[in-house]
Amino acid sequence: MYQLRKLIKNLENEIQELVGPESISLRISNNPNFDFQINNLVKFQNHKKIKNIVNSFYKIIDKESSIKKFEITDNYFINLEINIETFTHNFDKVRNNIKVENPQTVLLDYGGPNIGKPLHVGHLRSLNIGRSLYRIYKLAGHNVLSDIHMGDWGMPIAQIISYIDQNKIDIDNINIDSLEKIYPKASNLYFEDNEFKELAQANNKMLNENNSKIIKKWHKLREISIESIKNTLQVLNQQFDLWMGESNVNHLIPGMIKKLKDDGKISHDDGAYVSNFISEPKILITKSDGSYLYLTTDLATVLNRTKQNKVDKTLYIVDKRQKLHFEQLFKSIKYFEFSDKDYQHIAFGTVNDSNGNPYKTREGDAKKLIDLFKETSLRIKQINKDLDDDTNKLLANTVLTFSDLKTNRMTDYKFDLDKFTNISGKTGIYVQYALVRAKKLLNNASINTNTLNLNIPDFDESDLNLTRELIKFEYFFNLALENNEPHHLADYLYELSNLFNSMYQNESILENKNEIVKFNKLKITEYFIAYSSLLMECLGLEPVEEM
RNA sequence: GCGCCUGUAGCUCAAUUGGAUAGAGCAUCUGACUUCGGAUCAGAGGGUUGGGGGUUCGAAUCCCUCCAGGCGUGCCA
Numbered sequence: 001m002y003q004l005r006k007l008i009k010n011l012e013n014e015i016q017e018l019v020g021p022e023s024i025s026l027r028i029s030n031n032p033n034f035d036f037q038i039n040n041l042v043k044f045q046n047h048k049k050i051k052n053i054v055n056s057f058y059k060i061i062d063k064e065s066s067i068k069k070f071e072i073t074d075n076y077f078i079n080l081e082i083n084i085e086t087f088t089h090n091f092d093k094v095r096n097n098i099k100v101e102n103p104q105t106v107l108l109d110y111g112g113p114n115i116g117k118p119l120h121v122g123h124l125r126s127l128n129i130g131r132s133l134y135r136i137y138k139l140a141g142h143n144v145l146s147d148i149h150m151g152d153w154g155m156p157i158a159q160i161i162s163y164i165d166q167n168k169i170d171i172d173n174i175n176i177d178s179l180e181k182i183y184p185k186a187s188n189l190y191f192e193d194n195e196f197k198e199l200a201q202a203n204n205k206m207l208n209e210n211n212s213k214i215i216k217k218w219h220k221l222r223e224i225s226i227e228s229i230k231n232t233l234q235v236l237n238q239q240f241d242l243w244m245g246e247s248n249v250n251h252l253i254p255g256m257i258k259k260l261k262d263d264g265k266i267s268h269d270d271g272a273y274v275s276n277f278i279s280e281p282k283i284l285i286t287k288s289d290g291s292y293l294y295l296t297t298d299l300a301t302v303l304n305r306t307k308q309n310k311v312d313k314t315l316y317i318v319d320k321r322q323k324l325h326f327e328q329l330f331k332s333i334k335y336f337e338f339s340d341k342d343y344q345h346i347a348f349g350t351v352n353d354s355n356g357n358p359y360k361t362r363e364g365d366a367k368k369l370i371d372l373f374k375e376t377s378l379r380i381k382q383i384n385k386d387l388d389d390d391t392n393k394l395l396a397n398t399v400l401t402f403s404d405l406k407t408n409r410m411t412d413y414k415f416d417l418d419k420f421t422n423i424s425g426k427t428g429i430y431v432q433y434a435l436v437r438a439k440k441l442l443n444n445a446s447i448n449t450n451t452l453n454l455n456i457p458d459f460d461e462s463d464l465n466l467t468r469e470l471i472k473f474e475y476f477f478n479l480a481l482e483n484n485e486p487h488h489l490a491d492y493l494y495e496l497s498n499l500f501n502s503m504y505q506n507e508s509i510l511e512n513k514n515e516i517v518k519f520n521k522l523k524i525t526e527y528f529i530a531y532s533s534l535l536m537e538c539l540g541l542e543p544v545e546e547m
Numbered sequence: 548g549c550g551c552c553u554g555u556a557g558c559u560c561a562a563u564u565g566g567a568u569a570g571a572g573c574a575u576c577u578g579a580c581u582u583c584g585g586a587u588c589a590g591a592g593g594g595u596u597g598g599g600g601g602u603u604c605g606a607a608u609c610c611c612u613c614c615a616g617g618c619g620u621g622c623c624a
Contacts, residue, residue, distance in 0.1 A: 027563055039566050045604060075604080077567060114624075206559080247564060272622060287622045295624050321618055323551070383586075407560065414559065419573070423586050426572045433586050443582055479563065491571085493562070505588040547586075
């Protein structure tokens with residue numbers, strides 16, 4: 001697609017000369033007879049110079065060798081059919097063509113597990129979207145860092161420690177299962193039992209003051225929790241560059257508050273500190289007892305990160321209910337002059353059960369990710385019991401990832417295991433199957449496809465359809481990159497797989513006596529394999545060899 | 548109360564971020580085939596985009612209003 005950049009530039013210069021500032025954008029055509037369309041002329045249909053514009057556009061496009069055929073319709077839509085040859089030459093260079101001109105350092109903050117709590121369904125989308133964006137940014141040539149940003153400090157920790165103390169539980173022999181049971185009990189007690197609440201508040205204060213006895217317990221709990229989190233992440237094929245958390249910045253907070261106070265950026269209000277930035281609701285910086293909030297820690301994290309890494313852009317991949325929090329955070333970063341870099345909340349909707357309620361276990365807890373994985377794995381075993389464990393694991397992860405990423409991230413969606421493991425349909429299983437089939441085909445052909453060239457005049461309809469779809473890769477990649485929306489790529493991967501299956505099913509390729517036709521199809525298959533693999537990389541999927 | 552979001556085919560979701568005739572999958576129905584891996588392919592039916600008004604050459608998308616749901620809202624994270 002970048003072959004058309006010069007054309008767009010020329011058209012842009014021309015229209016700017018005639019009517020002033022205006023940009024030209026290329027879109028995928030929704031007319032099956034064409035590849036791309038330009039819609040920027042439509043709004044000038046009543047412009048006095050419209051005839052001049054059309055005339056000069058005709059001349060410019062007519063000269064462009066990568067355009068085979070074009071039309072400018074009565075209502076001034078421009079339709080372009082490309083010369084496939086000029087694009088297929090670039091199929092081998094796609095990894096270079098998607099590189100951005102100005103690479104940046106991008107930090108992705110996602111995952112966000114809490115100490116004492118297992119990874120559960122609520123973490124699924126953050127992990128999937130985060131991993132996908134990580135790979136997309138990386139493929140675009142950016143320098144990318146992921147930070148799991150653990151909830152490893154503050155009141156929840158104080159609650160757990162208080163419960164352990166109160167019930168005289170031996171912390172040295174505690175394991176992850178018992179720890180996970182303590183968390184909800186402690187949390188409930190906090191709201192029901194005033195005495196317990198006071199104890200927890202006292203412990204929280206001591207934690208913030210780095211009391212050595214409390215810190216020792218905190219260390220132990222953190223260690224157990226992280227081990228369990230790492231185990232789950234390994235099963236889900238997730239990695240992180242940084243394992244920072246709230247505890248890493250706690251020591252920065254007193255200084256931060258003091259400076260804000262001295263600079264007159266915050267003031268006392270009912271004992272708490274609020275930002276002097278005028279907004280509704282007011283932005284609360286600390287609690288009235290002097291202890292810290294979510295926002296306090298996040299602000300300190302921003303300070304810490306600006307010190308440690310030169311980050312141009314920070315993406316917080318956190319569910320959309322926290323919108324207000326991030327609005328307040330971003331306003332505060334600017335108002336407090338902590339940073340003038342780019343900060344964005346990459347919000348997403350909730351995962352619901354088939355009735356549209358948040359996905360829970362029978363007991364009413366959020367479903368553990370490890371259990372969800374096991375159920376998915378079991379379901380795949382029911383479909384094909386002969387798969388080895390590695391393949392089963394890859395397919396289970398494919399299901400959990402693809403079904404999540406094919407939906408627009410802002411939409412709440414219903415998690416339906418039956419549907420997502422369905423043998424037919426727009427599923428992760430389907431795209432894996434198409435790739436396995438394609439690889440097997442090349443294997444059976446025993447021909448070195450590297451040496452083959454496409455002979456486009458001999459293409460049949462199914463060859464053309466798949467090839468023309470491959471050309472759109474850069475378009476969808478950029479769409480996903482610019483909007484932080486992986487679902488465009490999931491949808492595109494399905495589309496490609498479908499077109500490959502269609503070509504495959506159309507006739508028996510290997511038995512074709514016409515070598516030109518046969519070699520064409522094998523070469524296209526080779527490209528399909530490369531593109532499908534690349535898309536899987538973008539989505540965080542790993543191809544299986546057999547299924 | 549205030550603020551934000553959602554409402555698209557029977558179901559689950561898209562819609563190039565304001566573009567042409569709103570598209571997919573599932574389900575339903577029809578067809579291909581003793582298969583280079585059928586976990587497949589080809590086709591059909593299915594819509595007043597919650598209702599009404601407005602802006603625009605053009606609206607599922609923007610504005611107003613009503614209806615129905617969800618979420619967030621100064622001491623959880």
